[in-house]
Amino acid sequence: MSLPAPFQHLRAAVFDAYGTLFDVHSAVQRHAATVGAEAAALSETWRQKQLEYTWVLSLMGRYAPFRDLTERALDYALALHPGVDPALRGPLLDAYASLDAYPEVPATLDALRQAGLQTAILSNGDAAMLDEAVRAADLGGRLDAVISVDPAGIFKTSPGAYDLAPERLGIPAAEILFVSSNRWDVAGAAAYGFVPVWVNRAKRPDEYRDLAPARVVDRLDALLHP
Incomplete structure (x- = not known):
């Protein structure tokens, strides 16, 4: 061609x-039934915060591995959506590793x-x-x-x-x-x-x-x- x-x-x-x-939303989608009604909102928050961290660190002249920022962003998302079981943190991070x-x-x-x-x-x-x-x-x-x-x-x-x-x-x-x-x-x-x-x-x-x-x-x- x-x-x-x-x-x-x-x-x-x-x-x-x-x-x-x-x-990027397939990680939460795999666990949507367990996450519950806040699944879509949790996934959007996780993604947006992950990106925000890259921009803020770059402007400050600082750097951290993207995996670390992904974990921090999920922690923030779980805190913002307290209706989601925090025990899902590990499974969600595992799912993100194999999107x-x-x-x-x-x-x-x-x-x-x-x-x-x-x-x-x-x-x-x-x-x-x-x-x-x-x-x-x-x-x-x-x-x-x-x-x-x-x-x-x-x-x-x-x-x-x-x-x-x-x-x-x-x-x-x-x-x-x-x-x-x-x-x-x-x-x-x-x-x-x-x-x-x-x-x-x-x-x-x-x-x-x-x-x-x-x-x-x-x-x-x-x-x-x-």
């Missing part, structure tokens, strides 16, 4: 991991590689956390690189975090497709110089209009079609 015309000059496709390849990949992910990665692109992850996740997630979803053979921001010591959207992909792949940013479900991440990728695609699964309104994506899709396999 060949890529759609606007992307035919590209040499790599780099993906955000959490929320883009992996469904479900979205169903179209394996075939999309295969198709991009068949089109001649390198495929990679660039994620806020720490290396061990990413390795566990990739292994659980059986994606290892479909990725040329799994890149954590750990060596940069700062989270996306810092240019220092994005630097890691061109350095690792040996490809200029302008020849890298960067794919994320997080609009803030797409904005950061656009500012950095990647060719960004927003996977807007939830059909959210646009923001950061001065840092627009090259394309908006509602699922990953739409990348393969004009």
Whole structure:
């Protein structure tokens, strides 16, 4: 297969991991019956706090492994939703370590590689956390690189975090497709110089209009079609 015309000059496709390849809400969904009526709210709080911690630490010039922030965010979410049994903390963290990949992910990665692109992850996740997630979803053979921001010591959207992909792949940013479900991440990728695609699964309104994506899709396999 060949890529759609606007992307035919590209040499790599780099993906955000959490929320883009992996469904961050699948951890709570696995335990939804036990969590109860607050399952959706708990999952949203957990995710939002996890992201907030990355932004706040980066602005302070501090850093902590993403796994630690994920645990802290869950602790906050459980405290905010006291109707949820705190004994679920361990099972929820175990589930987060092996999140479900979205169903179209394996075939999309295969198709991009068949089109001649390198495929990679660039994620806020720490290396061990990413390795566990990739292994659980059986994606290892479909990725040329799994890149954590750990060596940069700062989270996306810092240019220092994005630097890691061109350095690792040996490809200029302008020849890298960067794919994320997080609009803030797409904005950061656009500012950095990647060719960004927003996977807007939830059909959210646009923001950061001065840092627009090259394309908006509602699922990953739409990348393969004009």
